[in-house]
Amino acid sequence: MKSTLLVGALLTVVTTTSAFAQAIKLADVAELSGGGATVGTNWKNGIDLAIEEINAKGGVLGRKLEVTHADSQSNPGVARAQVQKALDAEPYVLLGPGYSGSVKVTAPLADEAGIAQIMGGEAAELTQAGNKFLFRTSFGQQSSMPKVAKYIHDEMKAKTVAVVWVNNDFGRGGRDVIVKELDRLGSKVVADLSTEAGQADFAADVGKIKAANPDAVFVYLNEEESARILKELKRQGVTAPLMGETTLIGQKVIELAGDAANGARGHVGLTTDAPVDLIKAFREKFSKKYNYVPDHNGLKGYLAVYMVKASTEKMGKVDPKKFADTLHGLTIKAADEPGILMDVTFSDTGDIDRQSFLVEVVEGKQVVKQVLPKVK
């Protein structure tokens, strides 16, 4: 009797282990609380949605995907500890973080471990450090800022511009590129204002913008701060047109800022309002599952998982060491892999080339005004 029990127990252990061995393990470290909670929560939900879909269709090469989520608390120090912990468990691919500052301190860890890291950060410098394992899910600032500067100069015809940015890696990176580009095009930066992450009161900053009386204001802050400054700009009656990036006109910003978001414009690499059928379908699935409309971070998380799928299927095997090599230079077509939503090409540095959009907030809704094509 005893031996039967023992054999039974052993069998259970063996079957469970083999079931686990079959799953492809992904590790996600994201901003699930703190200032970046909007970013991290959307990212996480996007990941979960993609995994659910892929697993429902039989997984990747017949194996299911599994993910563990860890909270970086929007703090680079915590992110580093969480990424180290995640890497110790030897995941197939590391997903996240979303904040550039957190990516900057965690990328060397993934590089050292030889594990590919698919992240949400947009700071220009991230992919310029020679890291062979780092991949973007959206445009880096070096790709998007020149498009923004050109729009401010050519379409808005702004001769003077106020630039307000958040004093972290993300903000500083964007500010450096846009100031250089505006200068090159001949638009003068009349106010160059740094603000703090998590800042609640923007009265003084908006006061300075008002005093500088620019033709256009370029706002480059995180989502919550963007909403606060939009409200303050409206409160103090600043009428100059507002231009930004995804973070100025995202769904969460529109929800938080209400009327004050109307009229704001932004260059957007990814938007759930894009006139693309696959993105519309994604938006519908996401909203149905989570009861809210995702922002671009939801798309990024979703795409990250489909990047894993497409690259693995291209390799024809699950090989963490070869994963990064395969993804470099790879073009994934939406016709072949609908989960990738739009045709995309990855460069040797992990940067992406994809079509993008120029969006304006009209009556609380993102309206795509122009589609900017893929560069190559």
Next chain:
Amino acid sequence: MSSLFDLLVAGLATGAIYALVAVGFTLLWQTSQTINFAQGEFVMLPAFLMLAAMHVGAPFWLAIILGILMSMILLGLAFKLLLVDPMMRHGVLPLAIATMALAIGIKEAVKQFFSAEASPFPSIVPTGDISILGHAVSLQSIGVLVVAILAVLGLTTLLNRTSLGHQMQAAAQNPTVARIIGVPVERMILLTFLINAFLVALASLLITPIYLAKFSSGEVLGQAAFIAAIVGGFNQVRGAIAGGLLIGVLDNLAAAYVSTQYRAAVPMIFLIAVILFRPQGLLGRAEERTV
């Protein structure tokens, strides 16, 4: 010049809210020697209570009333009965530490039950401008100032012009003698806790449309109100009002004319100067206390 005027108005509006919170701070200290380090979280919570009321279908005006009532029950009555009374016996310091724990508890609970993300909050004042001395001033700033000033006027009238207020002051100044002459000291102390809860709920209603409803928004407010109370004088209501307005204006001017990075440092430096050169606060009176 116009920018200085705008900065002053915006600073006064924020300062008026700090003042409301700081007044509550000093009231609790005067009547029950409670240094409430959860005061910032006390401002954060009512907004979420109002949002919760709206979530179950209450219109905004009803949500405000329910929010204020719930705040008075939770942050006034329950705070006094469940935390202050049992801890008071062990002295001022254990109580202060208990309020720090409460601050963490409230913050984490809001994060858990509502969300870690910010939520929008409707404003009681419509957006728009009116012209004052040729400057466009936002209705929101004016509204905040008016409501805060009315609240403070109401409170000072209550304290100085009514029998109830005199009893409260007596209970604060000398509880033993007050008890002998028949003042219901316990009830008076409870009343100050309820008033504090009302003031923080009001501050919450005014500040949340600007700062957004977020679990962490109490940190900045609690700190600003604490500095305001010390700068103005911890034992004087009028000191807390002056301190609040001063810190609000100082913070805005520092952000505009010093730098955004160091804006938080300027009120701190001012605080150190006050502690060094006028420890009783700008309008406070010197008092000695045996430790």
